[in-house]
Amino acid sequence: xxxxxxxSPSLSVQEGRISILNCDYTNSMFDYxxxxxxxxxxxxxxxxxISSIKDKNEDGRFTVFLNKSAKHLSLHIVPSxxxxxxxxxxxxxxxxxxxxxxxxxxxxxxVKP
Amino acid sequence: xxxxxxxxxxxxxxxxxxxxxxxxxxxxHDKMYxxxxxxxxxxxxxxxxxxxxxxxxxxxxSESTVSRIRTEHFPLTLESARPSHTSQYLCASSEFGxxxxxxxxxxxxxxxxxx
Numbered sequence: 001x002x003x004x005x006x007x008s009p010s011l012s013v014q015e016g017r018i019s020i021l022n023c024d025y026t027n028s029m030f031d032y033x034x035x036x037x038x039x040x041x042x043x044x045x046x047x048x049x050i051s052s053i054k055d056k057n058e059d060g061r062f063t064v065f066l067n068k069s070a071k072h073l074s075l076h077i078v079p080s081x082x083x084x085x086x087x088x089x090x091x092x093x094x095x096x097x098x099x100x101x102x103x104x105x106x107x108x109x110x111v112k113p
Numbered sequence: 114x115x116x117x118x119x120x121x122x123x124x125x126x127x128x129x130x131x132x133x134x135x136x137x138x139x140x141x142h143d144k145m146y147x148x149x150x151x152x153x154x155x156x157x158x159x160x161x162x163x164x165x166x167x168x169x170x171x172x173x174x175s176e177s178t179v180s181r182i183r184t185e186h187f188p189l190t191l192e193s194a195r196p197s198h199t200s201q202y203l204c205a206s207s208e209f210g211x212x213x214x215x216x217x218x219x220x221x222x223x224x225x226x227x228x
Contacts (some may be wrong), residue, residue, distance in 0.1 A: 041201070
């Protein structure tokens with residue numbers, strides 16, 4: 001039973017446009033959500049996070065939105081750049097479990113010049 | 114830039130060999146984790162530690178074992194490697210706590226191939 005789902009395996013956008021990556025979760029005990037960026041044969045790099053007490057967090061070109069009632073979060077990248085091309089993982093941390101992360105399957109973003 | 118290091122980056126080894134994947138962090142984090150990832154799949158937690166002499170198995174069953182004798186060091190051992198152990202192994206650390214919500218920092222990973 002997959003608790004964190006990224007239903008789009010891939011996404012292609014034009015440089016300068018907005019990229020929207022989506023993530024759904026099922027476990028109501030998640031209270032912290034994160035997005036990571038990953039290249040093949042490298043470790044994930046942290047991008048942005050959001051606590052369950054907020055509905056939006058922004059950091060430069062990256063914004064994460066959380067809709068708790070729908071158990072849905074999204075990552076917006078504006079404007080998208082070719083260097084953003086990578087696999088993006090959504091992750092969630094259950095309350096009171098010491099920072100363990102449950103990951104989605106990832107979405108491969110391709111930003112074309 | 115995160116100060117967490119994994120060695121080796123790549124390892125090709127024969128079936129039946131014993132291997133140890135090294136992971137060290139210089140951030141003083143109490144919490145450390147091992148994740149396993151196959152291509153195109155999510156990362157799965159296989160081991161975690163909340164401090165020295167504390168180790169627990171994660172959500173994905175693994176034949177590997179870990180130890181935590183020093184805060185900064187969290188090695189993973191496979192006593193007898195098999196082709197089914199071929200995967201990418203990722204080590205992470207965090208200062209996540211009951212009052213602190215923060216990210217985990219990952220090493221660059223070890224790509225293990227067992228032939």
